Amino acid sequence: MAYITLENVGKNYILGETMTQALDGINLNIELGELVVIFGPSGAGKTTLLNMIGGLDIPTSGKVTVGEISVSTLSAKWLTIYRRKKVGVVFQFFNLISRLSALENVEYALELVGVKKESNGGVTFDSKVIRNTAKEYLDKVGLHDRIHHFPAQLSGGEQQRVAIARALAKEPEILLADEPTGNLDFKIGRQVLEIMEAMTGKKLNRTVVIVTHNEAICPLGDRVIRLSDGRIVEDYTQKFTPAEELYW
Amino acid sequence: MTKITKNIFRALKAHKARFFTISMVIAIGITSFNGMVTAFVVMTRTYNNAFEDYNMASFTMQTANPGGSxxxxxxxxxxxxxxxxxxMNQGEEESSVLTYExxxxYDTIFEIRGTRQNGRIVAYSTFDKKGNYREQPNVNGFxxxxxxxFSETSQYRNVCLVETHLATYWKLEPHEFIAVGDNDVPFEILGTLGTPEYLINMGSYADIMPSPRRFGVVYLPLKRAQVLLNVPGRVNEISVLLKTDLYTRQRETIAEDLKTFLEETHNLKLSDPIDRDKQPAYYLLKLDIEEAREFGYVLPIIILVMAMGGLYVLLGRMVVAERKDIGVAQALGYSRRTIILQYLGIAMIVALVGTIIGSILGLLFLDWFGPLYTQMLTIPFDPKVTLEWPILIVGFFLGISTGFIGGYLPVRGAIQPLPAESLRFDPSLHITTGRVPLAERILNKFRIHLKVTGYKIPVRNFFRSKRRTFSSVFAVIVSVSLIxxxxxxxxxxxxALEFQYEVAEDWDLRIDYSEIPSNASEIAKAINKIDGVSNVTYHLLSGATVTSNQSKISKQIQLIGMNDFNGYIAHKFNFDAGTFDPNGVVLSRPIAEKLKVWEKDYILLEIPRLTKLVSSAPLRAHFEMxxxxxxxxxxxxxxxxxxAYIGLNKLIQASNFDDFGQPANIVLIKVENPTPTQLDSIRKEIYAKYSYNIRNIFTKEEQSSDFADLLDLIYFIIYIVAIFAVILSCSIVYNTIYINLQEQQREIATLLTIGTPNRRLIRNVTVENLIITIIGTVLGLILGWIMLWFFMKVILDLEFFRIKLFISNETILLSFGLTLIGVLVAQFFPLRRALNLNLAEATKERVI
Structure with missing residues (x-):
């Protein structure tokens, strides 16, 4: 059974007096550990689809199920818990908390969910453990010497790496990335993808959904879904290409 | 419509609620300016017209012993x-004296509906020099x-006219009777009058609490007064009207010449002339006018400064948020001047709207504001309220200036000369210092580490930028300081009143005498025998001049001669230094400060010294100062x-009066069980047995209530300030907190996306606002105290009334509590909106 299931999902927005159909009867199944790239032009409904999966938005029609959770019918309170425990999000504009340092940004996410104990599988909220875990993740994204810097003191690539560390530190089952390289140049963008690639994948049982309008990123996914006018126009699996081989 | 105009209106539309709030604050400022200044002008014009139309005396001169015989x-x-x-006819030049009366x-007592009180008879001849009847005297008309x-026959009947303050207090009507003088001679009231001489109901400087309950004026035909006082064909005062274009100094010279002429040529004995400026009612009126004038300027200016601050904060934040757009506009070819004009245009429109609304409100309420002071001061002349164009124009410029200053300063500083600088500008850099705030570092020193999901974000939010911190705290400072x-x-x-009447004044009944009895100790002994009376004392109250030996500075004061050297039973002192000693004087602090003297220094008291005794009961004597x-x-x-307090015996000795008993004009009585019934019963008994020469007997509650009535004007002003304060506080707090939260909306959306519970976000915002409120309260209290001091100085003569200014703990809590409630209400709506944000949309753009 698929891990993420979208059944006939539709989403309408009312902008002024006109109604826009962002998603039109989307049916989609995504397996656990799959790296999916959702590709399409602006206005195709990519981000809306991502938001449905991430519990950032609810569909106008249809049903979104993640594991055994019916995300589309959750109350606001349970949606918050769902986002906290199951989902990590990486935004195009990083969305770091400007008053918190890189380390504190990661700590924030960890303080909400705690850190899993290796010994018994339980969760600890010990501040030292949280701090060490946050450092560990920042180390993994190559920012061990920038942990006390504030977002305004970091470059765009560094900020995105902090955002990735923040999203992944809580070890979510789903990582959603909305145009993660959209605001970065090629070199930095590829570095970010390499980090994401290294920290996700089947071995970690983590499903990754990357939204992009950049076709060159599509080879990174095990599967590519192309959207146009709110509909899936193409859905294919492929042989994964490492990020370091991507070029745009 | 030009691009700039379009942009201005677009910005105004986008922030309409906030801009409208500031417009409203400006409107309140302009309304109060127009209203208060118009009221002041109307009052000034009313009394000026009254003085001119009714020939207010340029100076008056009484006989040397006007109350004597x-x-x-x-x-x-x-x-x-x-x-x-x-x-008038001496010399060849035309006399500066226009006319005289x-x-x-004569100060005496009245009995009105069974109650006695102090009062003054003013009597003038109802016939001119040629023997023709006249309604008005030549000088000091009414x-x-x-x-x-009065009619032609009035001089043959016991009829009187009652000055309006007294008539209003007692609700006296024509054809009613009042008893005048020691012998209670009934006089029929023909009518009531208003006169510039008693625009303010005040008899002398010594009476610090002028009230119609204790002082009133009754006009009699001269002949009736002469019969009443048994002084046929006599008068005791000259009122002189001089040409209007004379200076005070010139008036004083003529008055001195007249005195010299009458004394030297005709061997008369006269008191020093009293210039119009020194006439008690006129003097008090001038003080009131000065207070009204200052109040008329100060209140609106405070409001406008606050509006200016609000505009500064709002535009400052707007410019910061739109800095990149400004850079783009500059890159597209807009000049820096054009962009400044655009933002300045917003400020000017906000100010213009406020000014127009304020001016319209000022006009609508003109009939209410115009006669405000004249009604509050019970000036008995109809105020002529007209539209004052100069005030309207000055108000207009004040309002516009508020917009210009409040708008130009933040805009000019924020717009860089080169577009690249604006484009490079990162709002997050602007609102973040990039450092851990000092407060947090201090906490860390004490090993207190704030949790990231705990209070770290609220603390960082508060301290992240000086300008932002200032603008957030500004609203709270305004609110707390005003409240x-x-x-x-x-x-x-x-x-002050409570202390005065509950602690300092320790008596239950007070007797005032119309003339000084010289057997006060016997009277006290007799009264002490009345059932229920526990103690009696007496003192001698008079006006005096005190001069410093060192600085030579003089001051007119109230001198109280106290009869008890071993502790004054009716008064509890609040000593700043030293103590009471029967051989010296105790001065009140303002006098000591004014004279630059302190304990152990010497002062000169100008007191009357007896030169010839005429009668001892009542006291009639000749004195020299x-x-x-x-x-x-x-x-x-x-x-x-x-x-100033002095031992009565010492005063008697210095006055050369020690051979003639114990003179006193006030007797103070302590009652064992001072219930209203008991007090009334004792009062009746005193009237029945010892009524001779008594003007008034009143309870402490009656005196306190009279004084409270006097303070109505001040309370009224305070209530006006309170209403403005509440409106201003609410609008400015709401505006600022709203902006604060709106700036954080995207960040709140990010935190929600990460999975932060609503409750924690509400707590974070509340804690941040709590920090703002606490710090703002501390600063607001400091400003509040300064404003308290300033306003009290403006509306009350703090030398005359010694009021210890303080802000109590209850008020501190109240200011904090009310402001916090305002803050919590202000955060409710934007926070609710933020919590219901479309996270997908809100997280799409860069977090500011």
Missing amino acids: GEDAWIDYNNLTRYMDEF LRIV KMLTGDP SMVFGMMESMSY VNVSFPITGIVDEFNGLV
Whole structure:
């Protein structure tokens, strides 16, 4: 059974007096550990689809199920818990908390969910453990010497790496990335993808959904879904290409 | 429509609620400016017209002993007329004296509906020099308000006209009777009148609490007054009207010349002339006018400065948020000047809207504001309220200037000369110092580490930028300072009154005598025998001049001669230094400060010294004024700021009066069980047994209530300030907190996306606002205290009334509590909106 299931999902927005159909009867199944790239032009409904999966938005029609959770019918309170425990999000504009340092940004996410104990599988909220875990993740994204810097003191690539560390530190089952390289140049963008690639994948049982309008990123996914006018126009699996081989 | 105009209106539309709030604050400022200044102008014009239309005397001069019965107390009317004409006609030049009036002005007692009180008879001849009837005297005329004036036959009947303050207090109507004088002679009231001479109901400087309950004026035909006082054909006062274009100094010279002429040529004995400027009612009126004028300027200016601050904060934040757009506009070719004009245009439109609304409100309420002061001061002349164009124009410029200053300063500083600088600008850099705030570092030193999901974000939010911190705290400072000032005013006054009447004044009944009895100790002994009376004392109250030996500075004061050397039973002192010693004087602190003297220094007291005794019961004597040196034994800080205490025996000795008993004009009584019934019963008994020469007997509650009535004007002003304060506080707090939260909306969306519970976000925002409120409260209280001091100085003479200004703990809590409630209400709507944000949309753009 698929891990993420979208059944006939539709989403309408009312902008002024006109109604826009962002998603039109989307049916989609995504397996656990799959790296999916959702590709399409602006206005195709990519981000809306991502938001449905991430519990950032609810569909106008249809049903979104993640594991055994019916995300589309959750109350606001349970949606918050769902986002906290199951989902990590990486935004195009990083969305770091400007008053918190890189380390504190990661700590924030960890303080909400705690850190899993290796010994018994339980969760600890010990501040030292949280701090060490946050450092560990920042180390993994190559920012061990920038942990006390504030977002305004970091470059765009560094900020995105902090955002990735923040999203992944809580070890979510789903990582959603909305145009993660959209605001970065090629070199930095590829570095970010390499980090994401290294920290996700089947071995970690983590499903990754990357939204992009950049076709060159599509080879990174095990599967590519192309959207146009709110509909899936193409859905294919492929042989994964490492990020370091991507070029745009 | 040009691009700039479009942009201006677009920005105004986008932030309409906030801009409208500031417009409203400006409107309130302009309304109060137009209203208060117009009221002041109307009042000034009203009394000026009254002085001109009714020939207010340029100076008056009484006989040397106007209240007495000797040869220096009265002057023959016909002789004095002849002397005055002689003075006017001397020399070849046209006399500066236009006309004069010879009157009787005599302080006595009235009995009105069974109650006795102090009062003054003013009597003028109802016939001119040629023997023709006249309604008005030549000088110090009056306006009939109700009833009829004196007629040709009035001089043969016991009829009177009652000055309006007294008539209003007692609700006296024509044809009613009042008893005048010691012998309670009934006089029929023909009508009531208003006169510039008593625009303010005040008899003398010594009466610090002028009230119609204790002082009123009754006009009599001269002949009736002469019969009543048994002084046929005599008068005791000259009122003189001079040309209007003379300076005070010139008036004083003429008055001195007249005195010299009458004394040297005609051997009369006269008091020093009293110039119009020194006439008690006129003097008090001038003080009130000065207070009204200052209040008229100060209140609107404070409001406009706050509006300016609000505009500064709002535009400052707007410009920061739109810095990149500004850079783009510059890159597209807009000049820096054009962009400044665009933002300035917003500020000017906001100010213009506020100014127009304020001006319209000012016009709509013109009939309410215009006569405000004249009604509050019970000036008995109809104020002529007209639209004052100069005030309207000045108000207009004030309003526009508020917009210009409040708008130009933040905009000019924020717009860089080069577009690249604006484009490079990162709002997050602007609102983040990039450092851990000092407060947090101090906490860390004490090993207190704030949790990231705990109070770290609220603390960082507060300290992230000086400008942002200032603008957030500004609203709270405004709110707390206004609330604490208003409540501080009320509680300071209440405390002063409470202290005065509950602690300092330790008596239950007080007797005032119309003339000084010289057997006060016998009277006290007799009263002490009345059932229920536990103790009796007496003192001698008079006006005096005190001069410093060192600085030579003089001051007019109220001198109280106390009869008890071993502790004054009716008064509890609040000493700042020293103590009471029967051989010296105790000065109130403002006098000591004014004279630059302190305990153990010496001062000169100008007191009357007896030269010839005419009668001892009641006291009729001749006095000369002499300066006697006394050591200062103590300094008191009391409600009555211009008072000096001296031992009664020492005063009697210095006055050369020790062979003639114990003179006193006030007897104070302590009652065992001072219930209203008991007090009334004792009062009746005193009236029945010892009524001779008594003007008034009143309870402490009655005096306190009279005084509270007097303070109505001040309370009214405080209530106006309170209303403005509440409106201003609410609008400015709401505006700022709203902006704060709106700036954080995207960040709140990010935190929600990460999975932060709503409750924690609400807590974070509340804690941040709590920090703003606490810090703002501390600063607001400091500003509040300064404003309290300033306003009280403006609306109340703090030298005359010694009021200890303070802001109580309750007021501090109240200011904090009310402001916090305002903050919580203000955060409710934007926070609710933020919590219901479309996260997908809100997280799409860069977090600011």
